[in-house]
Structure formats: structure tokens, C-alpha cells
Amino acid sequence: xxxxxxxxxxxxxxxxxxxxxxxxxxxxxxxxxxxxxxxxxxxxxxxxxxxxxxxxxxxxxxxxxxxxxxxxxxxxxxxxxxxxxxxxxxxxxxxxxxxxxxxxxxxxxxxxxxxxxxxxxxxxxxxxxxxxxxxxxxxxxxxxxxxxxxxxxxxxxxxxxxxxxxxxxxxxxxxxxxxxxxxxxxxxxxxxxxxxxxxxxxxxxxxxxxxxxxxxxxxxxxxxxxxxxxxxxxxxxxxxxxxxxxxxxxxxxxxxxxxxxxxxxxxxxxxxxxxxxxxxxxxxxxxxxxxxxxxxxxxxxxxxxxxxxxxxxxxxxxxxxxxxxxxxxxxxxxxxxxxxxxxxxxxxxxxxxxxxxxxxxxxxxxxxxxxxxxxxxxxxxxxxxxxxxxxxxxxx
Amino acid sequence: xxxxxxxxxxxxxxxxxxxxxxxxxxxxxxxxxxxxxxxxxxxxxxxxxxxxxxxxxxxxxxxxxxxxxxxxxxxxxxxxxxxxxxxxxxxxxxxxxxxxxxxxxxxxxxxxxxxxxxxxxxxxxxxxxxxxxxxxxxxxxxxxxxxxxxxxxxxxxxxxxxxxxxxxxxxxxxxxxxxxxxxxxxxxxxxxxxxxxxxxxxxxxxxxxxxxxxxxxxxxxxxxxxxxxxxxxxxxxxxxxxxxxxxxxxxxxxxxxxxxxxxxxxxxxxxxxxxxxxxxxxxxxxxxxxxxxxxxxxxxxxxxxxxxxxxxxxxxxxxxxxxxxxxxxxxxxxxxxxxxxxxxxxxxxxxxxxxxxxxxxxxxxxxxxxxxxxxxxxxxxxxxxxxxxxxxxxxx
DNA sequence: CCTGCTTTGTCCTGTCAGTGGAAAAAGTTG
DNA sequence: CAACTTTTTCCACTGACAGGACAAAGCAGG
Numbered sequence: 001x002x003x004x005x006x007x008x009x010x011x012x013x014x015x016x017x018x019x020x021x022x023x024x025x026x027x028x029x030x031x032x033x034x035x036x037x038x039x040x041x042x043x044x045x046x047x048x049x050x051x052x053x054x055x056x057x058x059x060x061x062x063x064x065x066x067x068x069x070x071x072x073x074x075x076x077x078x079x080x081x082x083x084x085x086x087x088x089x090x091x092x093x094x095x096x097x098x099x100x101x102x103x104x105x106x107x108x109x110x111x112x113x114x115x116x117x118x119x120x121x122x123x124x125x126x127x128x129x130x131x132x133x134x135x136x137x138x139x140x141x142x143x144x145x146x147x148x149x150x151x152x153x154x155x156x157x158x159x160x161x162x163x164x165x166x167x168x169x170x171x172x173x174x175x176x177x178x179x180x181x182x183x184x185x186x187x188x189x190x191x192x193x194x195x196x197x198x199x200x201x202x203x204x205x206x207x208x209x210x211x212x213x214x215x216x217x218x219x220x221x222x223x224x225x226x227x228x229x230x231x232x233x234x235x236x237x238x239x240x241x242x243x244x245x246x247x248x249x250x251x252x253x254x255x256x257x258x259x260x261x262x263x264x265x266x267x268x269x270x271x272x273x274x275x276x277x278x279x280x281x282x283x284x285x286x287x288x289x290x291x292x293x294x295x296x297x298x299x300x301x302x303x304x305x306x307x308x309x310x311x312x313x314x315x316x317x318x319x320x321x322x323x324x325x326x327x328x329x330x331x332x333x334x335x336x337x338x339x340x341x342x343x344x345x346x347x348x349x350x351x352x353x354x355x356x357x358x359x360x361x362x363x364x365x366x367x368x369x370x371x372x373x374x375x376x377x378x379x380x381x382x383x384x385x386x387x388x389x390x391x392x393x394x395x396x
Numbered sequence: 397x398x399x400x401x402x403x404x405x406x407x408x409x410x411x412x413x414x415x416x417x418x419x420x421x422x423x424x425x426x427x428x429x430x431x432x433x434x435x436x437x438x439x440x441x442x443x444x445x446x447x448x449x450x451x452x453x454x455x456x457x458x459x460x461x462x463x464x465x466x467x468x469x470x471x472x473x474x475x476x477x478x479x480x481x482x483x484x485x486x487x488x489x490x491x492x493x494x495x496x497x498x499x500x501x502x503x504x505x506x507x508x509x510x511x512x513x514x515x516x517x518x519x520x521x522x523x524x525x526x527x528x529x530x531x532x533x534x535x536x537x538x539x540x541x542x543x544x545x546x547x548x549x550x551x552x553x554x555x556x557x558x559x560x561x562x563x564x565x566x567x568x569x570x571x572x573x574x575x576x577x578x579x580x581x582x583x584x585x586x587x588x589x590x591x592x593x594x595x596x597x598x599x600x601x602x603x604x605x606x607x608x609x610x611x612x613x614x615x616x617x618x619x620x621x622x623x624x625x626x627x628x629x630x631x632x633x634x635x636x637x638x639x640x641x642x643x644x645x646x647x648x649x650x651x652x653x654x655x656x657x658x659x660x661x662x663x664x665x666x667x668x669x670x671x672x673x674x675x676x677x678x679x680x681x682x683x684x685x686x687x688x689x690x691x692x693x694x695x696x697x698x699x700x701x702x703x704x705x706x707x708x709x710x711x712x713x714x715x716x717x718x719x720x721x722x723x724x725x726x727x728x729x730x731x732x733x734x735x736x737x738x739x740x741x742x743x744x745x746x747x748x749x750x751x752x753x754x755x756x757x758x759x760x761x762x763x764x765x766x767x768x769x770x771x772x773x774x775x776x777x778x779x780x781x782x783x784x785x786x787x788x789x790x791x792x
Numbered sequence: 793c794c795t796g797c798t799t800t801g802t803c804c805t806g807t808c809a810g811t812g813g814a815a816a817a818a819g820t821t822g
Numbered sequence: 823c824a825a826c827t828t829t830t831t832c833c834a835c836t837g838a839c840a841g842g843a844c845a846a847a848g849c850a851g852g
Binding site: 027028029032039040043063064065066067068069070 | 797798799800801802803804
Binding site: 423424425428435436439459460461462463464465466 | 826827828829830831832833
């Protein structure tokens with residue numbers, strides 16, 4: 001099937017498409033209230049959008065006291081693909097043009113197996129979604145990778161945890177395979193965009209989104225836009241020193257935040273505690289599974305295990321300390337905590353909050369919510385869909 | 397004398413004014429090369445600007461191989477006032493419309509004497525500059541204060557080191573007194589704008605500007621724009637924890653960067669070292685002056701005093717450690733070090749560089765210059781002039 | 793069902809910003 | 823002085839857009 005080739009011809013059309021994306025089906029009259037255009041001009045632009053097929057008529061709206069207005073909506077057949085490649089698993093989802101998730105699958109996979117193997121997996125997952133009747137094809141795809149990206153080209157650069165990906169033309173290759181436009185970004189940035197679009201960060205202009213998974217990263221949103229930095233490595237807070245002369249880190253330094261708290265560090269600490277006989281709960285789980293992960297620690301903590309709680313608390317303290325510094329520096333309006341370890345829940349959040357509220361100045365923390373992400377694993381794929389839709393819904 | 401009342405009527409005119417401000421006198425033809433407008437349209441807008449008096453004819457340009465072009469320039473009588481209120485001194489300068497400093501005076505004054513006393517001083521300094529024939533009046537003024545500012549209103553909020561200023565309507569009051577538009581900002585932000593306009597940060601989109609004076613602050617520039625944060629306290633890095641369980645700080649916490657290194661901390665450490673007999677050089681200076689400041693430490697270091705050098709080095713290490721974190725987080729294209737302690741020169745810079753290059757990831761530091769500010773004490777006043785000119789040279 | 797009011801959609805004209813070509817004006821080069 | 827450039831002005835043409843007039847559609851109340 002031929003997919004969308006049309007693009008908005010001007011800024012007004014782009015604006016209208018985004019209004020329809022973010023606000024769902026809408027009447028012409030309501031659109032007129034939200035956009036600064038005369039009725040005549042609006043009618044012309046809507047007419048042109050209808051001609052392109054990007055937008056379709058959608059029945060009559062409820063009356064607002066007079067003649068009823070005709071609703072319009074984004075073409076219901078439009079489909080975006082959102083891909084979130086994590087360190088140890090892959091999420092793929094299909095959305096409609098309003099970025100609602102229609103189907104979502106998750107598969108474990110080690111990113112270190114390299115781009116070729118991962119791509120194969122991603123494509124087969126996309127094919128599976130297509131086969132299930134959710135999409136006949138994709139009008140665009142967004143993809144997130146766990147490392148820095150040279151954004152304009154869509155190419156990973158010097159990614160520490162994914163050797164073999166350096167310089168791999170992700171955007172080009174995926175675009176080729178799927179036959180549609182593709183945008184690539186860091187997975188943390190996509191999570192931030194997801195929470196901004198559909199999660200807790202709606203209507204916040206400046207915020208931080210801290211993702212604690214296998215590693216730790218931070219999405220930075222300034223004035224509604226993601227800040228990627230000069231080389232695309234902004235938000236790489238995992239290697240900020242949290243403990244002077246602390247544990248050795250894979251990066252060669254000592255005391256990096258990531259070495260002291262992250263999915264990987266937490267798992268290692270848990271195994272150690274189990275082996276030293278500090279926690280019967282963890283030891284039992286280690287016995288059963290042969291390994292431990294953040295999920296086990298969360299379960300043990302939920303069961304009241306003191307060691308597990310301590311691990312979480314200490315990690316939260318470390319993380320909170322680093323975040324406190326970032327809050328002083330950046331003065332965000334919101335801090336979102338997300339990623340694999342959100343399962344640790346309130347214990348973690350409380351530890352982080354304590355540190356931030358204690359260490360940052362009152363002016364910066366006075367009205368600063370620190371909350372868990374609302375979308376969990378869908379944040380990344382929604383962010384990915386948002387990324388490509390922002391691209392497509394902008395003047396050609 | 398009546399001053400400039402005219403403002404650019406549209407974005408084109410604003411654009412032209414900024415080109416003339418940043419590039420100096422220019423021919424119509426050259427302007428045409430820099431702006432995306434047809435010759436006819438350009439001629440119309442220039443004509444209108446000439447009518448308003450904001451811009452005047454300025455003789456003939458050199459030939460580029462054909463008919464010579466008529467030069468135009470910003471009205472030579474335009475004057476901006478730049479005010480930089482530091483913790484312990486005040487800088488006031490007059491600039492022309494191209495933001496060249498025509499006159500600059502500096503007076504010691506403790507900001508804690510309160511807004512009324514400080515204002516009196518500022519106005520008398522401005523009057524002095526006017527009396528010396530540099531200006532008949534001011535077309536706009538920018539002012540920087542050493543604390544957070546609610547930017548749109550131009551009002552300091554909860555400034556830790558300047559009690560009595562909280563909520564004082566700086567913008568309103570100064571505008572009233574001077575009879576011209578006024579904009580207020582944090583002094584560190586103005587320093588960043590100054591270095592961006594006329595210093596080392598020309599042509600860099602994302603950079604950090606660390607000012608080490610009585611306290612420590614950091615100007616953050618994202619995409620050419622200053623980031624002020626949700627409550628105007630962005631860049632307040634003086635109270636980031638640099639030393640766990642370190643020295644007590646005025647803010648109530650322990651180990652704040654500012655408590656370990658800043659103009660004030662350095663002076664205190666120097667006195668202590670002198671009294672403990674660790675440094676003959678510093679002791680002698682303490683004897684002579686009755687007090688020590690960063691300048692004394694710089695002089696002692698220049699004379700080869702080991703203790704002074706150690707103080708600087710250790711401070712640089714602490715600062716570098718914090719900056720390393722910020723570099724990982726923000727991924728700037730440049731880091732500028734400025735403020736009173738730039739006199740400490742290369743020793744300080746070397747220590748900072750060592751820490752940053754060691755602790756941040758290669759991708760972020762690979763092509764990251766860390767340099768001293770170029771403008772010294774004029775950075776702030778130039779930034780102040782730039783602030784108000786940006787405001788005035790924007791569509792009404 | 794009919795009347796008056798409101799909202800929505802369409803049509804049309806006037807205005808204004810802006811482009812691009814033509815030609816005049818002013819210089820340069822040989 | 824002739825041929826060629828560059829700059830500037832002039833002018834007609836285009837397209838974007840606003841806003842008014844009017845028709846269409848719906849509501850409320852008699």
C-alpha cells in the first residue's frame with residue numbers, strides 16, 4: 001500500500017495538524033478559536049488538507065447554540081511506528097496519528113548483539129504488528145537508542161554500552177527497510193517527549209526526565225524543546241561523580257552515579273547481599289532464579305525486607321544528590337523519574353525527594369514536583385511516535 | 397532632551413537594527429546580502445528606519461566593482477546604560493548603539509546596604525557619565541543584580557546575599573528615575589550575554605559561563621538564548637555540594653561549592669594560612685593591608701608562593717569537579733570562566749581543565765574549549781546594554 | 793409550525809506585503 | 823570613451839489574508 005506522501009504546505013497547515021494530533025477530532029469552529037486565522041483563511045487551509053488526504057471529515061459536532069459544525073480529524077489510516085531499543089530489551093508499538101498506542105510488543109534482546117541482529121528483531125516485531133491487522137504500512141517511524149546520537153543524521157556516536165553501533169546509519173537503514181521517513185534519538189529524550197505529550201509533563205515548559213534503567217540518563221526539555229547538546233550527549237548523567245573515590249566504573253573513573261545505582265548496580269548489590277546472608281528474601285530469590293534484577297529487589301522491598309529497602313534508599317540518596325545539583329543548575333519546573341526501576345516506587349521517590357529538598361535552595365525547590373513517570377514502558381514508544389510526527393507535521 | 401521613542405515596526409526592521417548593531421555601519425547592498433529580502437522591500441524598510449531617526453546615512457561605501465553604495469548606521473547619538481551591581485562593587489558604563497563602551501566607572505559598594513542606597517549610587521554614577529559629555533540622556537538601560545530575578549517583571553526574588561532587595565521593583569524604579577526603558581537580569585546572565593556579544597563566545601550556540609566572584613554562579617545559554625529557569629534561579633551552582641560533609645555554608649547546608657571556593661572563601665583561607673604561618677608572602681600582605689582578597693592570593697601565587705598556589709589549585713579542583721558534572725549534563729560547546737578571580741589566571745584554569753577532562757566523557761569534552769572570559773569587568777555592562785538593546789530592537 | 797436569535801460556512805472584494813523585471817544612476821576598467 | 827558592473831529606484835504583478843455580507847443550519851420559545 002502506498003503511504004502518506006503529503007506534507008503540510010505551510011506553517012498554518014502544520015499548526016492545524018498538530019492541533020488535531022494533540023486535541024483529537026475537532027470542529028472547524030473550535031480550531032478557529034485555537035488558531036489566529038480568519039475564518040476564510042482557515043476554511044481554505046482545511047480544504048487543502050482534506051484534498052491531501054491527511055485530514056478527513058468526521059461527522060457533525062454538537063451544537064454550541066447555533067448551526068452545528070462539521071468535525072474533522074486526522075486520517076484514521078495513518079500509522080506511526082515507535083521503537084525503543086533499551087540495553088536489554090526492545091519495545092515496538094504502532095500508533096495512530098493522534099499517537100494513541102494501538103499495539104505494543106516487548107522482547108528481551110541485548111543491544112550488544114549489534115545493529116544487524118537488533119534490526120532484524122525490530123523488523124520482525126514491526127511485521128508482527130502489521131500482520132495483526134493494526135497497520136497496512138507505516139507513514140513514519142521514530143526510534144530511540146541507548147546512547148548519544150548525532151541527531152540531524154540519525155547516527156549513534158561513540159555509544160559506550162553499544163559497541164558496534166558507532167556510526168551505523170540507523171536512520172538511513174531503517175528508512176530503507178520500512179519505506180517511510182525515520183527519525184532517531186536517544187531513548188531518554190524520547191521518554192521525555194512521551195511524558196511531555198501524554199504523561200505527567202503536559203503543559204510544563206522546562207523539565208528534567210531521569211531514566212533509571214540499566215544505566216542512568218536524563219532528558220532535558222527547555223522551552224518545550226529537547227536539548228541535545230553540542231555533540232548529542234546532553235543528559236548523560238550516569239558518569240557524574242556521586243561518591244568521591246567510590247566504586248570503579250566501566251568508563252574508567254571512580255564513583256560514577258551509574259556504578260553506585262542503576263539497574264545493573266542494584267542487581268549486583270542484591271546478589272552480593274544475598275551471598276553474604278544479609279537477606280533471606282533475596283537469597284531465596286537468587287536460589288530460585290539463578291540471578292537477581294531490580295524487579296526482585298522491588299519485590300523483596302515490598303515484602304518488607306530491610307536489606308532491599310536499604311539498597312533502594314541508598315541508591316535514591318545518591319541519585320537525589322546528583323539531581324539536587326542539576327535542579328540548582330537548571331531550575332526545572334518538574335522532575336520526572338522513570339525507567340525500569342520505577343517498580344521500586346515510593347521508597348525510591350521518597351529518598352530522592354529528601355535529598356533534593358534538603359540540598360537545593362528553597363527558591364528552586366519551593367514549587368518543584370518530583371514524580372514518577374505516568375506511562376511506564378510506553379513513554380519511549382509514544383515519544384518515538386511524537387518525534388516522527390513532529391517532523392512530518394512541519395512545513396516541507 | 398527627548399530620547400528615542402521609536403521602535404521597529406516589524407520583524408524586518410528589528411532584524412536590520414540588530415545587523416547594524418552587531419556588524420557596525422553597513423551598506424544597503426551588504427545588508428541585502430545578509431537578509432532574505434528583495435531589494436525593493438529592503439529599500440522600503442531602510443527608508444522607514446531613516447524616517448524614525450533610529451538609523452542615519454553615513455557616507456558612501458567602498459566600491460565592490462561598480463556603483464558605490466550608500467552606508468547607513470545606527471543613530472550615533474543613541475546611548476545605552478549598562479549597570480552591573482556586584483556583591484561588593486558597582487560598574488556603570490555608557491555605550492553607543494553598537495554596544496561599544498564609551499565610558500566606564502567602577503565604585504566599591506556593599507549590595508547589602510540595600511536598594512535605596514545602591515540606587516542613589518548608581519544614579520550618581522550615571523549622572524557623572526552624562527556630565528562628562530558622553531551622553532545627553534539614555535535610550536535604555538540594562539541592570540544586573542547578584543541574585544535571582546523574576547525576569548518579566550524585573551524584580552529580585554529571595555536573593556540570599558542581598559536581603560532587603562526581595563521584591564524591590566528594580567525595573568520600575570530605575571525606569572522612573574532614568575526616564576527610559578529598563579531591563580533587569582541576574583549579573584551572571586549578563587556576563588554570559590556580554591561574552592556572547594563581544595567576547596569569546598561569539599558564534600557559539602550552547603555554552604556555560606561560570607562567574608567566580610564573591611559567590612559562584614553560572615550563565616546558561618541554550619541555542620543563543622539565556623536560560624533563566626522556572627523561578628529565575630537557574631545557574632545557581634554555588635550551593636551544589638562539592639564536598640560531602642564539608643564546610644558549613646551560609647545556606648545551612650554543608651560542603652557547598654561556594655563554601656570551599658569563591659572570592660570570599662579564598663580570602664578567608666588566605667587569612668587563615670597567613671595566621672598559621674604557612675605563607676610568609678600572604679602574612680606580609682595581611683600585615684600591610686589588614687585584610688586579604690583574591691587579588692592578594694593571585695599576587696602571592698604569581699610570586700611563586702606555594703601555599704597560595706595550593707589554595708588556587710584546590711579551589712580549581714573543586715570547581716572543576718562541579719563543572720565536570722555540568723558538562724556531562726549539559727554538553728556545552730564552550731565553557732567560559734570569569735569573575736573577580738580570573739586574576740588567578742592559568743593556575744586556576746589548569747586545575748579546572750584537569751578535572752573536567754578527566755571526569756567527563758570524551759564525547760562531551762573532545763572538542764570542548766575551557767577558557768577565561770575576554771572582557772573582564774566590562775562583560776557585565778556590555779551584557780546589560782545588550783539586554784536592553786535586544787528588547788528595544790524587537791518588534792513593538 | 794413559525795419567528796427571532798445564534799452559530800457556522802461560503803463568497804467576494806479590498807488591502808497590503810513582497811517579488812522580480814526594467815531601466816536609470818553611478819562607477820570601474822581598459 | 824566604450825563596455826561592463828553594481829546599486830538604486832520605479833512599477834506592475836502576485837498571493838496572502840482580513841473582514842463584511844449573506845446563506846445555511848440549528849436553537850428556543852411561543
